[in-house]
Each structure stands twice: as C-alpha cells, then as structure tokens.
Amino acid sequence: MAKKPTPKASSSSPAHGVDLPEIEKLLDFMRKHGLEEFEYERQGFRIRLKKPSSPAYAFSPGQMPEIVVASAPAHASHASPAASAVGSSAAPSGAAGAAQHAPAAETTRHEDLHIVKSPIVGTFYVAAGPDADPFVSVGSKVETGQVLCIIEAMKLMNEIESDAAGEIVRIFVENGHPVEYGEALFGIRPHRKK
Amino acid sequence: MFRKILIANRGEIALRILSACRELGVKTVAVYSEADRNSLHVRFADEAICIGPPRSSESYLNIPQVISAAEIANVDAIHPGYGFLSENANFAEVCEASHITFIGPAPDAIRLMGEKDKAREAMAAAGLPIIPGSAGVVPDEDAAKKIAAEIGYPVMIKAAEGGGGRGMRIVRHARELIPLFQTAKAEAQQAFGSPNVYIEKLIEHPRHIEFQVLGDKHGNVVHLGERECSLQRRHQKVLEESPSVAMDAATRKRIGKQVVDALKKLGYSSAGTVEFLREESGNLFFIEMNARIQVEHPVTEMVTGVDLVKSQIRVAAGEKLTDILPGPIEFRGHAIECRVNAEDPETFVPSAGRITAFRVPGGPGIRVDTASYSDAVIPPYYDSLIAKIIAHGNDRAEAIARMNCALEGFIVEGIKTTIPLHKKILADKDFITGKFDTHFLDRALAVAAK
Numbered sequence: 001m002a003k004k005p006t007p008k009a010s011s012s013s014p015a016h017g018v019d020l021p022e023i024e025k026l027l028d029f030m031r032k033h034g035l036e037e038f039e040y041e042r043q044g045f046r047i048r049l050k051k052p053s054s055p056a057y058a059f060s061p062g063q064m065p066e067i068v069v070a071s072a073p074a075h076a077s078h079a080s081p082a083a084s085a086v087g088s089s090a091a092p093s094g095a096a097g098a099a100q101h102a103p104a105a106e107t108t109r110h111e112d113l114h115i116v117k118s119p120i121v122g123t124f125y126v127a128a129g130p131d132a133d134p135f136v137s138v139g140s141k142v143e144t145g146q147v148l149c150i151i152e153a154m155k156l157m158n159e160i161e162s163d164a165a166g167e168i169v170r171i172f173v174e175n176g177h178p179v180e181y182g183e184a185l186f187g188i189r190p191h192r193k194k
Numbered sequence: 195m196f197r198k199i200l201i202a203n204r205g206e207i208a209l210r211i212l213s214a215c216r217e218l219g220v221k222t223v224a225v226y227s228e229a230d231r232n233s234l235h236v237r238f239a240d241e242a243i244c245i246g247p248p249r250s251s252e253s254y255l256n257i258p259q260v261i262s263a264a265e266i267a268n269v270d271a272i273h274p275g276y277g278f279l280s281e282n283a284n285f286a287e288v289c290e291a292s293h294i295t296f297i298g299p300a301p302d303a304i305r306l307m308g309e310k311d312k313a314r315e316a317m318a319a320a321g322l323p324i325i326p327g328s329a330g331v332v333p334d335e336d337a338a339k340k341i342a343a344e345i346g347y348p349v350m351i352k353a354a355e356g357g358g359g360r361g362m363r364i365v366r367h368a369r370e371l372i373p374l375f376q377t378a379k380a381e382a383q384q385a386f387g388s389p390n391v392y393i394e395k396l397i398e399h400p401r402h403i404e405f406q407v408l409g410d411k412h413g414n415v416v417h418l419g420e421r422e423c424s425l426q427r428r429h430q431k432v433l434e435e436s437p438s439v440a441m442d443a444a445t446r447k448r449i450g451k452q453v454v455d456a457l458k459k460l461g462y463s464s465a466g467t468v469e470f471l472r473e474e475s476g477n478l479f480f481i482e483m484n485a486r487i488q489v490e491h492p493v494t495e496m497v498t499g500v501d502l503v504k505s506q507i508r509v510a511a512g513e514k515l516t517d518i519l520p521g522p523i524e525f526r527g528h529a530i531e532c533r534v535n536a537e538d539p540e541t542f543v544p545s546a547g548r549i550t551a552f553r554v555p556g557g558p559g560i561r562v563d564t565a566s567y568s569d570a571v572i573p574p575y576y577d578s579l580i581a582k583i584i585a586h587g588n589d590r591a592e593a594i595a596r597m598n599c600a601l602e603g604f605i606v607e608g609i610k611t612t613i614p615l616h617k618k619i620l621a622d623k624d625f626i627t628g629k630f631d632t633h634f635l636d637r638a639l640a641v642a643a644k
Contacts (some may be wrong), residue, residue: 121245121262153262154292178266180244181259182228 023047034170093161113187114164118179126175136186140168147184151179166190195511196220196270196295197417200259201235203275206582207489208235211273214503223267225260226494227253234565241267248575251380256279257285262296271295271510273362273503277577280486291625297510299409299464299485306460307485311354311392317480320456325471325479327394330354338375338393342368345395351375361385364396365370391556399631400471401440402426403478405453406494408505409463414515417450418498420476420525421467421490425619427542432612432635433619434490435530436497439590439628440472449478465491465506471632489533489582492563496529496586528590530597532562532616534604535578539614540642546574550608557601559586559593562604572609580611590628594620 030038030049033112038049118124126149127135147159148168170187173179198221201211208224212235215222224239229248236242243263246253253259255278264272272294274280280298283305289296298304311330318324325599328341329642331354342349342365353361353373361382363374379389402423409415422438423431437446453468465487491502500519508518536545552568564571564581572580583600587593601617619625624634 121243121259121266123266154258154265178261179252181246182244 023049023062058150112189113169114190115184116148116160116162116164116186116188117183118151118160118183118185120151120158121180122154122158122178123153124173124175124177124179124185125152125157126168126171128157136168138168138171142166142168142188160185162186164188164190196507198223198240198267198269198271199276199297199507200264200267200269200294201239202254202272202574203278203280204230204233204235204254204565206579207275207487208233208561209238209565210503210563211275212238214501214507215273217501217504218507220507223269224265225254227575229575230568234567243267248573250278250575257282257288261288261292261294262284264289265292269294271297271507271638273297273507274486276486277489281484283308295510297506298463299462299466303460303462304485307466307483310482314480315481316460316532317456320459322452322456322468322480323478325394325397325481328392330392331390332375333376333391335372338371339368342371342392345393348396348398350396351378351391351393353378353386353388354392354439355388356382356386361391381410392448397471397473397479399474399633400424401438401631402469403438403441403472404451404467404469406491406502407453407457407462407466407527408470408500408502408515408519409457409466410509410515410518411463411512412514413458413461415457415462416515416519416523417453417527418494418502419450419525420446421493423490424626424630425635426632427635427639429525431490431533433532433616434493435528435590435593436493437525437528440476444463445476445478448525464509465502489579490531492561492582492584493531495529496559496561496584497525498523499526499556517617527586527588528593529584529586530590530593531582531584532597532601532614533579533612534581534583534606535612536572536580536609536612537578537612538610539612542612544574544578545610546572547609549606551605552607553603553605554581555583555603557596557599557603559596560584560600563587566606580606580609583616594626 026038026040026047028047036051040047128150136142142148142162142165144162144165146162148162149160151158151160166188168186169189172184172186179185195218199215200223201208202225203211204226211600212222216494222239224236224242225245226233226236226242227246227248228244230236231244243266245259245263246256257279260279262409272289274285274297279285281304283301286296286298286301286304294585306316314324326345332338332341347363347368351363351365361378362567363378365371378391382391383389403420404423405420406418407415408418419436420438420441421434421436424441424633425431425433467484467488469481469483471481472478487502487506495502500523505518538545548571549566549568552566554562554564561584562581563584566580583597583604585593585597585600587596598620601613601620606613622638624630
C-alpha cells in the first residue's frame with residue numbers, strides 16, 4: 001500500500017571529490033543486482049543510495065533513488081572501498097508501517113521477469129492459514145493457473161492464480177501486508193518456450 | 195471527530211472533501227484508478243490506494259475494492275462526494291455493516307429519494323406541493339381522458355419505467371390525447387420493456403429552483419436558501435446562482451419551512467437538495483430530492499458563509515446543528531457558478547488530452563474549485579468537468595461583473611473548454627435581466643447553431 005509520495009530525487013550537493021560518472025556506475029550496479037539500498041564508503045566520502053518505496057507514484061518513467069552523501073567521512077584512508085549492499089529481502093528500518101516494495105518496472109526491464117500483479121485491494125497472505133505451508137517460495141516452479149497466494153478482501157479469502165509458468169524469483173510483498181490494485185506480488189522467470 | 199476518512203471520489207470534489215478534512219484535523223485516504231495516478235487528490239492525501247483500472251465500473255464504482263481499501267487503511271468514515279456511489283443505498287449499507295460511517299443520509303432515506311415516484315408520494319404526504327398528475331400508472335384510455343381533464347391541458351405523458359425523453363408526449367388538446375397516449379405507450383414498450391405511462395401537468399417555461407438543506411442525527415433540519423439552476427443543456431446544469439431572481443423573501447420563507455417540516459418528519463440527516471419546478475404563475479412543485487452534496491454547493495456556501503462539506507462531516511460524527519452553525523442562516527449578496535467542462539464550446543464534443551497552460555483567476559469574490567493543473571492529462575473515462583468558477587458580489591450585477599473578469603482571466607490551453615460559452619451567457623440580455631427558464635440555453639444554442 002502506498003503512503004504519501006516522497007519527493008523526487010532530492011540530492012544534496014555532492015561533497016568535494018565525488019563525480020557523477022562514479023555515482024552512475026553505482027546506480028547501474030544497484031539496478032543490475034536488484035538492490036534497494038546501497039552504502040559505499042571510500043577515502044574521502046561515504047555515500048548511501050536508497051530506492052524510493054512507492055511504485056504507485058510513477059511521476060517519471062525512471063525512478064530516481066534518493067542520494068544521501070555524508071559530508072565528512074568518519075574514517076579516512078581506507079585501502080579499498082567498503083561496500084555494503086542491502087538486498088530487497090531485508091526491510092529497511094525506520095519507515096514505520098510502510099511496506100517496502102522494489103519498483104517492479106525497473107526489475108522487469110533488466111531481468112525480463114513476468115510480474116504477477118494484485119487484481120484487488122486487500123491483505124496479502126503467503127499461505128492458506130497461519131499454520132499452513134506457503135503456497136510458493138522463491139525457487140518454486142509454477143504453472144499458469146496455480147494458486148500463488150491469498151488476498152483477503154472484505155473477510156473473503158481470494159486465491160490469486162499465476163498468469164504465467166516459470167520459476168518464482170522475487171516475492172515483493174511481506175506476509176500480512178496490505179496491497180493495492182496493480183501492486184507487484186511475484187516476479188516469475190518464465191520457462192523458455194520450446 | 196473521525197480520525198481518518200476515505201474519499202470515495204475523484205477530481206475537484208475529492209480535493210474539496212480533502213480540504214474539509216484537513217481543516218478538521220482528520221487524516222485522508224484517497225482511492226484512485228490507474229488513470230488518476232497523477233491527480234492532485236492522490237498527491238495531497240495522507241495515503242492513497244489504487245483500486246482499479248480506468249473504467250469507473252472497475253474502480254470508483256467497485257464497492258468491494260472501495261471497502262477493501264477502507265479496511266486496509268483502517269478508516270472511520272467514507273465520504274462519497276457526488277455521483278459514483280453517493281446515492282447507492284446498498285453501498286451505504288455495506289459501509290454500516292463494515293462499521294464504517296457513511297457520510298451522508300441513512301440508507302433508507304437514500305433509497306426513498308432514489309425511487310422518484312415513492313419520493314414524490316412521501317413528500318406530498320409530508321406537505322410539499324407536487325406536480326398535479328395521475329396517482330400512478332394510467333390503466334386505460336378512459337382513465338387518461340378523465341385524468342387529463344382534471345389536471346387541465348397541456349399535459350405530459352411520461353413513461354413510468356424510463357426517462358430521457360423516450361415515451362414522452364406533450365398533449366395540448368383533448369382531441370390529440372388518445373393517439374398520443376397510444377404512441378407514448380408503444381415507444382415506452384420499445385425503449386423500456388413496459389408500456390406503463392403516467393400523466394402530469396406540463397409546466398411550460400419552468401424554472402429549476404432547488405433548496406439546500408442540512409440535517410443532523412438529532413432530528414434538526416435547516417434550509418440554506420435556494421439556488422436557481424435553470425441554465426441547462428440537455429438536462430445538464432451549466433450555470434447556477436443564488437438567490438434566484440424569481441424568488442422573493444416571503445416565498446423563500448414559506449417553501450423553506452415546508453421543506454424543513456417535511457424532512458424533519460422523514461428524519462433526514464446530512465446534506466441534501468430539494469428540487470422544484472416553478473411555473474410562470476409562481477407556484478413551485480416538488481420534483482425530486484438529491485440525497486447528497488451537489489456540484490453547485492459552493493454557490494450556497496458563498497452566500498451563507500456555511501461550509502457544507504465540513505458540516506456534513508461534523509453531522510456524521512454526531513454533532514448537533516446548533517454547534518455546527520454559528521446562528522440562524524443569513525444570506526449575503528449574490529453568487530454565480532460557471533461549470534467549466536473540457537468540451538468544445540459549440541459542438542460540446544469532449545476534449546480529452548494534456549493541459550499545456552492553466553492560469554486560474556483570483557481577486558475579490560472569486561473562488562475556483564478545480565483539480566486541474568498545468569501539464570495535467572484529462573482522461574477520457576470520466577465526466578468532463580474540469581473547474582467550477584464561483585463569483586460572489588454584493589448584488590447580482592456585481593457577481594456578473596466579477597464573473598466576467600474571472601472568465602477573461604481564466605487561461606486554459608491544450609484542451610477546449612466551455613469558457614467561451616459562459617462568456618456568451620453572461621453577455622446575454624435575457625440572462626442579465628433574469629428572463630429565462632430551463633429551455634433558455636437549449637433554445638439559444640439551437641439559434642446559434644443555425
């Protein structure tokens with residue numbers, strides 16, 4: 001579910017010594033590996049790149065990550081850059097109550113995933129009940145028509161069926177979180193046609 | 195007061211409701227179709243939930259989606275605006291069943307006012323004058339003759355199950371009655387699957403006069419004066435004003451009291467509009483009631499100083515009218531509203547597309563309610579209303595003068611709008627002298643088209 005939109009690309013002026021091509025390389029790196037958050041520290045500066053959390057606010061075609069640049073590095077002279085990458089499965093802290101979702105559009109472009117989107121508004125559940133096994137998990141092979149999850153709407157449990165055959169590569173929503181119409185649920189790498 | 199309200203609508207009314215909520219310190223949840231992703235009400239709301247694809251039936255009219263959104267956002271109340279689900283008694287009941295307050299009248303009141311002949315019966319029983327006519331369906335030709343003679347010619351034969359001009363015939367002389375009765379029945383059967391017709395007095399040169407009312411949940415009802423909405427094109431209102439030039443203080447007081455008494459009897463709460471047709475002799479006849487906030491509500495707000503949308507929310511939260519309204523309703527000056535549509539001002543063909551320039555007028559006595567902005571794309575899926583300009587002045591002449599300035603200063607490029615039409619209306623001699631009825635605009639447009 002989307003909350004109030006964060007403003008587009010707010011970037012403080014880069015600290016002395018940071019150049020744009022370098023930042024672009026980092027952004028490419030993030031996109032290539034489907035990362036949501038990326039922190040990079042090197043002598044002279046530390047940079048943290050974080051993707052905005054709301055795919056519903058597609059004000060511009062390509063979503064600009066928020067760039068936060070530390071003005072003065074706490075530690076100087078690292079021999080080699082220390083990079084910590086945060087993948088999409090770890091929910092970033094701080095944003096109370098907001099479900100973090102990777103922007104599905106970017107991932108599709110670069111990984112050719114088929115995105116299963118929610119056809120209704122409701123609450124997403126990975127399994128048929130609290131004690132049941134999840135319908136699918138990352139790595140599951142699914143067929144078209146196979147039930148992937150439940151979305152509860154108005155006290156009714158709706159089984160959501162896959163509209164593609166392939167392997168589950170991404171699960172975009174956390175169990176028990178609200179989803180809106182069109183929200184990305186699963187990323188499926190389709191079986192290659194024979 | 196509610197903690198959080200979901201706005202089940204779009205466009206300018208969604209923004210209107212949003213600002214009322216803001217003023218009351220209530221959090222807002224917008225729901226939107228994919229076509230409205232970039233709308234202002236979505237941007238300005240505290241939360242926003244996409245509920246469907248562009249088509250209204252799959253989004254704004256989709257009750258399960260709206261209720262589901264209300265549940266996941268954990269709202270206390272839903273404001274339905276106008277149109278869409280605002281007069282859907284079933285939706286109001288679903289809200290109640292889901293423990294969400296529906297900001298509007300009770301479901302039974304919505305249902306009653308939605309069935310036009312039942313509404314007429316109920317209001318007649320409560321003391322309002324209705325158009326003289328057959329008590330129900332006219333069973334046969336003999337009954338038709340008798341009823342028409344009682345009412346007095348000219349009369350109108352109307353299909354019981356439909357509208358829009360089909361199965362309707364005007365009868366001016368007794369000798370025409372039977373042939374027209376038969377034709378009307380045949381047409382009604384063809385168009386609506388039922389040959390049932392009723393007969394009522396034809397009001398020639400009618401003026402459309404409507405009274406704004408507000409009721410609370412404690413049995414109190416007030417009226418906030420009338421609006422004249424005679425300027426219509428094909429039964430769609432184009433321009434509204436308050437007060438009506440055809441209304442005097444004594445009649446306003448008399449009809450106002452009748453309306454308030456009738457609605458107290460019915461236990462009506464929230465905002466509503468009681469519509470009348472006024473014949474040339476001055477008699478007013480009740481035709482229908484709209485159990486919701488209306489497009490033209492700003493006209494009444496400007497003249498009375500009462501915020502009708504905030505009042506609706508406060509009434510729904512259980513407050514009494516004596517706490518909501520500062521004192522007895524007072525009327526100050528004159529207000530006119532022009533509905534600006536994204537249409538060709540002569541052919542009325544809808545003009546969807548991207549607005550490339552948008553400059554809204556201002557100045558004393560000017561209010562503009564709009565959700566449009568520069569670079570906005572007007573989608574083709576919804577009604578064509580893009581802005582309402584409301585001009586208030588100390589008298590009608592000043593309101594007209596201010597509206598003229600406002601129309602001149604309202605720049606919209608990239609799409610066609612009906613601003614030129616409004617300029618023509620405001621310059622019309624008969625409009626200025628207040629000599630018009632509900633046929634005025636259609637007549638003027640027909641002449642212009644030749």
